[in-house]
Amino acid sequence: MTQKQRSMLIFSILMVGTILLSACTQSLSAAPAETPTQIPTGLFVSPIASVENPMEMIEQFAKQTEAAQTVAAGGDPATTGTPEAGATSTDGTSVAIVTATPTVEVNVSTPTNANADAATDVPATSAPAATSVPPGVRPPSYTLMSGEFPYCIARRYNVDPDALLAASGLTPAEAYNLVAGTVLTIPQNAGGFPGSRSLQAHPASYSVVSGDETVYSIACKYGDVDPNAIATANNISASSKLTVGQVLQIP
Numbered sequence: 001m002t003q004k005q006r007s008m009l010i011f012s013i014l015m016v017g018t019i020l021l022s023a024c025t026q027s028l029s030a031a032p033a034e035t036p037t038q039i040p041t042g043l044f045v046s047p048i049a050s051v052e053n054p055m056e057m058i059e060q061f062a063k064q065t066e067a068a069q070t071v072a073a074g075g076d077p078a079t080t081g082t083p084e085a086g087a088t089s090t091d092g093t094s095v096a097i098v099t100a101t102p103t104v105e106v107n108v109s110t111p112t113n114a115n116a117d118a119a120t121d122v123p124a125t126s127a128p129a130a131t132s133v134p135p136g137v138r139p140p141s142y143t144l145m146s147g148e149f150p151y152c153i154a155r156r157y158n159v160d161p162d163a164l165l166a167a168s169g170l171t172p173a174e175a176y177n178l179v180a181g182t183v184l185t186i187p188q189n190a191g192g193f194p195g196s197r198s199l200q201a202h203p204a205s206y207s208v209v210s211g212d213e214t215v216y217s218i219a220c221k222y223g224d225v226d227p228n229a230i231a232t233a234n235n236i237s238a239s240s241k242l243t244v245g246q247v248l249q250i251p
Helices: 003-025 052-074 150-156 162-166 215-222 227-233
Strands: 141-143 182-187 204-207 249-250
Touching: 003 052, 003 141, 150 215, 162 182, 215 227, 215 249, 227 249
Parallel strands: none
Antiparallel strands: 141 182, 204 249
């Protein structure tokens, strides 16, 4: 008998003796009823179902682990991922990495030009602004602005006021009750304004005393001054809103 056989024999005797000794110490109580153990199946089941074939057990565990990784990544467990280039495990074996490509939804909208129809500033009155004319030239017609009256226009353009009223179909009583927007007809062949056209000396400066005053009404205070000339001298528009105390230069 070889040494190996002796060792196996001694080991067997020791094992049998141990079993006999442990049997002597057990109580005589009834053995518990056998209950069959339900072994679940699925992706996350423990692969240790049998130890008869260890290699098959390891292979089954690897397959279930790969399928679980695929499900966690949002993939189909029936398919296997393609290993990403250069991805390896610590033992040098390839590791399958399933890479999901996100879907990006792009919503392209055409910007709207919100200022395309923006309103522009309009003059304070609907009547057209007065237009400057060279000295000695009479326009064929004139639209009264706020604060103006026919005698003011007669002085400005050196026209006989009676001829101006007659050409416009007005009486002297109506001359001071006209509203802004009234159109006057200026006769081209009428005589000049009788007397001095100027009511105040200028150039001068004028301080606005009322919120109702306009560049046009201030021009009428001087008689022969064009309101557009006042606006140009003060770098404002003829329809600008004036404030009390504002000082204007009168050319």
